[in-house]
Amino acid sequence: MNSQLFKIKKSHIRDFHEKVKKTENVLDFTLGDSNDHVNDEIKEAAIQSLENNETHYSESQGLYELRDMLRLKEMYYDVQEICITSGATQGLFEVMMALLKKGDGLLIGIPAYPSYISLCTLFELDLQTFVFDDEFQISESSIRAVIQENTKAILINHPHNPSGSALDRKSIQTLHRLSKEYDLLLIWDATYFECSSYLSLYCLLLHEKIIQIHSFSKSSLMCGFRVGYVCAPQNKINEIIKVHQLIQSCLPVFTQKSALEALHHPSMNYDEQKTYIIQRLQNMGVKVVKTQGPYYVFFSIEDFHISSEVFADRLLEEVHVAVLPGKYFYYENHIRMSCCIDLVKCKEGCDRLEAFVRRL
Known part of the structure; x- marks a missing residue:
């Protein structure tokens, strides 16, 4: 058995969600999976x-017509520089396995999506962490302080999970400058990028250094379809495809055809719910950063003097509202709250949350 697996724990997020599903009358703000339907x-x-019997293999790299549409969307990538993956999760796995080797340093910002840390452990990479500033933007000095001789890449999630932030122009320019100065790959997890209009991390002058990982899960509500894609320069996508062919011959054609159709429809966003939740939290006196990204609100519970796990457990048990502890994202004293819930339930959830907070 791979000894590295003993160092990785099962997902706390999934374990907590199983507990949530067993709770009656719960209002669930945990996962980034909308209650709306595709x-x-x-x-x-x-x-x-399926009616057309398209049940055979597609090209391993993905349907040409889908990649061709994505080529038009992504502009600077050729159809051969795109690979269709089973969601962003598989895309990230393939990118890290193909482009980084044991002992390479990978820079990751904290708070972080937990699978980033687990993948570093699995591939025996040298995890090098920096902390986002108080607005969840990039502090150049915090990154420079941890860059080492073996540092090979920066993995950045923009828009960001769990903070719900979107990087501003200064943060993006900092990433470009550091990537160029230290010859670093810039691995961009763009899972939430299509949910609205955000500044792109792409830079034509850094084309050979930028790897993009996208998903249809959030913007098109296609979590269960498991469709994503990777964009990378030709010499790097060639290596990624080798890993891809080992893991999965190809995606099912019918899910790829769904993704093709999704490109003709507007993206979903939950800006109204996010604005509402932030306003309610501010009215409660809870410290929260008004971030510009989609899906998540990340608020401070430091003033309550209890751990994020205790807060989440008690909130679930006492008022049947489910949120995620910041500890799961390596950032204690914070709580992540998903906004992809209908506005009526959103208001009820905030009412219950306020009643709970008033008792602390």
């Missing part, structure tokens, strides 16, 4: 594909 035309594309 567009009917996207579902119909999958059904029609």
Whole structure:
């Protein structure tokens, strides 16, 4: 058995969500999986594909017509520089396995999505962490302080999970400057990028250094379809495809046809719910940064003098509202709250949360 697996724990997020599912009358703000359903035309594309008996292998790299549409969308990538993956999760796995080797240093910002840390452990990379500033933007000095001789890449999630922030121009320019100065790959997890309009991390002058990992899960509500894609310069996508062919011959054609249809529809966002939650938290006197990204609110519980796990457990048990502890994202004294819930339930959840907070 791979001894590295003994160093990795099962997902705390998934374990907590299993507990949530066993709670009656719960209002669930844990996962980034909307209560809304995927567009009917996207579902119909999958059904029609199956009706047409498109049940055979596609090109390993993904359907040409899908990659060609993505080429038009991504602009600076050729159709051969795109690989269709089973969501961003598989894309990230393949990128890290293909482009980094044992002992390479990987820079990751804290708070961080937990699988980033687990993948570093699995691939025996040298995890090098920096902390985002108080607005969840990039502090150049904090990154410079941890860069070492073996540092090979920066993994950045923009827009960011769990903070719900979107990087500003200064942060992006800092990343570009450091990537160029230290000859670092810039691995961009763009899972939430299509949810609205944000500044791109792409820079034409750094084309050979930038790897993009995208997903249809959030913007098109296609979490269960498991479709994503990787964009990378030709010499790097060639190596990524080698890993891809070992893991999965290809994605099912019907899910790829659904993704193709999704490109013709507007993205989903939950800006109204996010604005509402932030306003309610501010009215409660809870410290919260008004971030510009989608899906998540990340608020401080430092003033309550209890751990994030205790806060989340008590909130679930006492008022049946489910949120995630900041500890799961390596950032104690904070709570992540997903916004992808309908506004009526969102208001009820905030009412319950306020009642709970008033008792602390």
